[in-house]
Amino acid sequence: MxxxxxxxxxxxxxxxxxxxxxxxxxxxxxxxxxxxxxxxxxxxxxxxxxxxxxxxxxxxxxxxxxxxxxxxxxxxxxxxxxxxxxxxxxxxxxxxxxxxxxxxxxxxxxxxxxxxxxxxxxxxxxxxxxxxxxxxxxxxxxxxxxxxxxxxxxxxxxxxxxxxxxxxxxxxxxxxxxxxxxxxxxxxxxxxxxxxxxxxxxxxxxxxxxxxxxxxxxxxxxxxxxxxxxxxxxxxxxxxxxxxxxxxxxxxxxxxxxxxxxxxxxxxxxxxxxxxxxxxxxxxxxxxxxxxxxxxxxxxxxxxxxxxxxxxxxxxxxxxxxxxxxxxEAEVAEPASGNQPFAATRPIRVEARGLEVLSAEGKVLVGPLDFTLAPGSRTALVGVSGAGKSSLVNALLGFAPYRGELKVDGQELASLDMSQWRLSLGWLSQNPQLFHASLRDNLLLARPTASDRELEEALKGAQAWEFAREKGLDYPLGDQAGGLSVGQAQRLALARTLLKSTQLMVLDEPTASLDRLSERAIMASLEQAMADQTLLMITHRLDQLSTMDQILVLADGNLVEQGHYHTLSEGQGPFAQLLSQRAGGSLDD
CATH class of the missing domain: 1.20.1560.10 (ABC transporter type 1, transmembrane domain)
Incomplete structure (x- = not known):
């Protein structure tokens, strides 16, 4: 030195x-x-x-x-x-x-x-x-x-x-x-x-x-x-x-x-x-x-x-x-966070025009993209690993810097107070984080004032009530969800997400660790719980795509196709090629 x-x-x-x-x-x-x-x-x-x-x-x-x-x-x-x-x-x-x-x-x-x-x-x-x-x-x-x-x-x-x-x-x-x-x-x-x-x-x-x-x-x-x-x-x-x-x-x-x-x-x-x-x-x-x-x-x-x-x-x-x-003092691009208030009482509308998601060093990771998530719509985000799905979701959650327009209910996302914006968001990742605390404390992160009855309803909606009742709400979880199986941890995280009152739900493979029977039950619960919400879901499951209002197909950081499942699957584009290259009902690599 x-x-x-x-x-x-x-x-x-x-x-x-x-x-x-x-x-x-x-x-x-x-x-x-x-x-x-x-x-x-x-x-x-x-x-x-x-x-x-x-x-x-x-x-x-x-x-x-x-x-x-x-x-x-x-x-x-x-x-x-x-x-x-x-x-x-x-x-x-x-x-x-x-x-x-x-x-x-x-x-x-x-x-x-x-x-x-x-x-x-x-x-x-x-x-x-x-x-x-x-x-x-x-x-x-x-x-x-x-x-x-x-x-x-x-x-x-x-x-x-x-x-x-x-x-x-x-x-x-x-x-x-x-x-x-x-x-x-x-x-x-x-x-x-x-x-x-x-x-x-x-x-x-x-x-x-x-x-x-x-x-x-x-x-x-x-x-x-x-x-x-x-x-x-x-x-x-x-x-x-x-x-x-x-x-x-x-x-x-x-x-x-x-x-x-x-x-x-x-x-x-x-x-x-x-x-x-x-x-x-x-x-x-x-x-x-x-x-x-x-x-x-x-x-x-x-x-x-x-x-x-x-x-x-x-x-x-x-x-x-x-x-x-x-x-x-590192010169890195920080996700923008303004001070404009935001409060949503109805399903959120998301519009992207010329959207480019950036890395901390300013490198373009995804984009430019143009798409719209209509209020109350169901949208699937698909693409091979590395296509840019997580980067796009990070920008929507307010965790990544971007250029261009990304508007929610007509307001530029970068101008919003992020704490108020995230109150309207529901988020479930493929590898959810559960903390070293009781099962009850992990659920109450979503809504600290929730009663035991409300916790029970959320757990039932996530097909997690049976094992939660057996273990008890005061059951202590170990580090990294120690004491639960991968599927149980996924369902508990889903119950926590359902407990939060939101207008935009972002899900990343919510049923990735579940068997087919549990998957169908949870998707039915999600349909009911998200009846009045806008949904954006990253998924590779084919049987989940046909019920979506639109599908966004990403490849190498670009939006190469968008439309309804039947329209895209009958065409000759990238989505149809993905379907033809996969077997067993999944788009996984």
């Missing part, structure tokens, strides 16, 4: 700190308060010891100083606690904001974009990488201000009583930040490599875990296990590289700090045996002076050491910010 990139990433991180400015400011104030009380504490301790040892003052004569020392110590403890609390809240506020920005962009880009990367990679970006910015905002940034103020405060306290000790402190102070910078030069690159390795491991492991059954059937578990082992080893090496730099920097900073304190101690030692007679403005060095400076000397370097210890947090945050900023 070049210096220019590091500077840009650091600038972006500093800009994000504005989201936690109040808490960062409070953390700095607590740290400054600790520094001020620390000087007072050193003065009180030096005064008490000088009085006991040199002046022969009895302890009972120093009770006010003891009380003051106790109050100062208590005040330092309270400020330390306040600093910890405010520092954490500062990091939490910034992380929450950054995570919200990432989630908002992911929401705008839609599922079509998200599926381009493994789920584990997104999880790493949202969780580990953002989480690893915590120390930068909660520790490093506040410490930068404290590391300047406290040494200056101590120098102001030391120089009036001994200029030689002040010069020693001032002369040795630059050694710590200098070495901190030298060690930290490669830390950002090490952290960046570490995060890349983590993202690779997360995505790789989750994908293989989800596909474990397939790997076992193809006897690839050992080979894939070896790849996971290699990814784990790469992550281990990268992690140890980061830790090595962190431990090295801490050890060397402690060494220089101890060396500097030793120089101060040596100076006072030689002064007390009359080998050095300078530094105290012509007067003899007192025990008070030596104790006061020696009490403050470790505290003089402590903020710089702490800043050095937190310097790896800066490198860690810069390494984490690279992928994050790359994602946030």
């Amino acid at each position: 070049d210096k220019k990139t590091q500077t840009r990433l650091y600038g972006w991180l500093r800009k994000q700190s504005s989201h936690g400015r109040r808490w960062i400011g409070l953390s700095i104030l607590c740290g400054l308060g600790q520094g001020s009380l620390m000087v007072a504490q050193a003065w009180l301790l030096a005064t008490l010891l000088h009085g006991f040892i040199m002046a022969g003052i009895r302890p009972e004569q120093q009770i006010p100083l003891f009380i003051a020392l106790l109050l100062v110590t208590l005040g330092k403890a309270l400020l330390a606690y306040g600093r910890e609390v405010t520092s954490f809240k500062a990091g939490a506020a910034v992380r929450q904001t950054i995570r919200a920005v990432v989630l908002t962009r992911l929401s705008r880009l839609g599922p079509a974009y998200i599926q381009r990367r493994p789920a584990g990679s997104w999880a790493s970006l949202l969780l580990e990488q953002i989480e690893n910015m915590q120390e930068f905002f909660s520790r490093y940034l506040p410490q930068m201000a404290i590391a300047v103020f406290i040494p200056v405060l101590i120098l102001v306290a030391v120089f009036p009583i001994n200029w030689a000790a002040g010069i020693i402190l001032l002369g040795t102070a630059p050694l710590i930040p200098l070495f901190m910078i030298l060690v930290g030069v490669g830390a950002a690159d090490a952290n960046r490599r570490n995060f890349h390795a983590l993202a690779r491991l997360s995505g790789h492991f989750l994908d293989r875990l989800k596909g474990l059954r397939t790997l076992q059937l193809f006897m690839r578990t050992q080979a894939e296990g070896k790849e996971i082992e290699e990814a784990s080893e790469d992550f281990r090496v990268r992690t140890m590289e980061v830790l090595r730099l962190a431990f090295l920097s801490t050890a060397v900073l402690e060494f220089f700090a101890a060396l500097s304190v030793a120089l101060v101690a040596v100076y006072f030692g030689f002064s007390y045996i009359d080998h050095l007679n300078f530094g105290s403005y012509g007067v003899k060095v007192t025990l008070f002076t030596g104790l006061f400076v020696l009490f403050l000397a470790p505290e003089f370097y402590a903020p710089l050491r702490e800043l050095g210890a937190h310097y790896h947090a800066k490198a860690q945050a810069i390494g984490a910010a690279e992928q994050l900023l790359e994602f946030l």
Whole structure:
């Protein structure tokens, strides 16, 4: 990572700190308060010891100083606690904001974009990488201000009583930040490599875990296990590289700090045996002076050491910010989302004129297309795999950018408020997503206020009531619909879709995982449930096409034919060729 990139990433991180400015400011104030009380504490301790040892003052004569020392110590403890609390809240506020920005962009880009990367990679970006910015905002940034103020405060306290000790402190102070910078030069690159390795491991492991059954059937578990082992080893090496730099920097900073304190101690030692007679403005060095400076000397370097210890947090945050900023600033086409209200009380009309569906990079995936879905009509979308059916549906659902006209009830889709538009949509994919929750909770996603009676009616309409009644509505589903067969999961998802009151239903092979008897029963239920809705259905089943009002045939991203089943099947066009090339009543490849 070049210096220019590091500077840009650091600038972006500093800009994000504005989201936690109040808490960062409070953390700095607590740290400054600790520094001020620390000087007072050193003065009180030096005064008490000088009085006991040199002046022969009895302890009972120093009770006010003891009380003051106790109050100062208590005040330092309270400020330390306040600093910890405010520092954490500062990091939490910034992380929450950054995570919200990432989630908002992911929401705008839609599922079509998200599926381009493994789920584990997104999880790493949202969780580990953002989480690893915590120390930068909660520790490093506040410490930068404290590391300047406290040494200056101590120098102001030391120089009036001994200029030689002040010069020693001032002369040795630059050694710590200098070495901190030298060690930290490669830390950002090490952290960046570490995060890349983590993202690779997360995505790789989750994908293989989800596909474990397939790997076992193809006897690839050992080979894939070896790849996971290699990814784990790469992550281990990268992690140890980061830790090595962190431990090295801490050890060397402690060494220089101890060396500097030793120089101060040596100076006072030689002064007390009359080998050095300078530094105290012509007067003899007192025990008070030596104790006061020696009490403050470790505290003089402590903020710089702490800043050095937190310097790896800066490198860690810069390494984490690279992928994050790359994602946030990526020049990709987002699905349009306007703010015009939309409310449908009758079947929706869809019109496409010169419609071109685009990829995130602006490449034309489908189109140009011209078609109309009349209100209450039944339309089938057919074509071989890769013809563009899913891309067209993604545009209609508001998940893909497009050019041209795509109007719903006379309003341009891109100008609508997508949240209101999707309230009017019913959607069932070929591989529906059921969540790790109860059967009831999965159904209530469609309508949270639905009663058990309404849930039962929806389940009956989807031919899912028998197994749902047997298992119970509170039956917990495992991850990826664990505990249900593929057909049961499909019917449960269909019941969830039927539960939603919609005016446009989009179905992607709703009966793909069902037997013929269940398929016919569900199609009959769908006919009844969608009597007052517009339907667009992706299907390969021949016996479902004859009941459709129109068929749209896609090939290589183009609409090559449209019309009624009987008209298309009796012609010599692409649809008739598809029919002649398939057997067994299906258009599947």
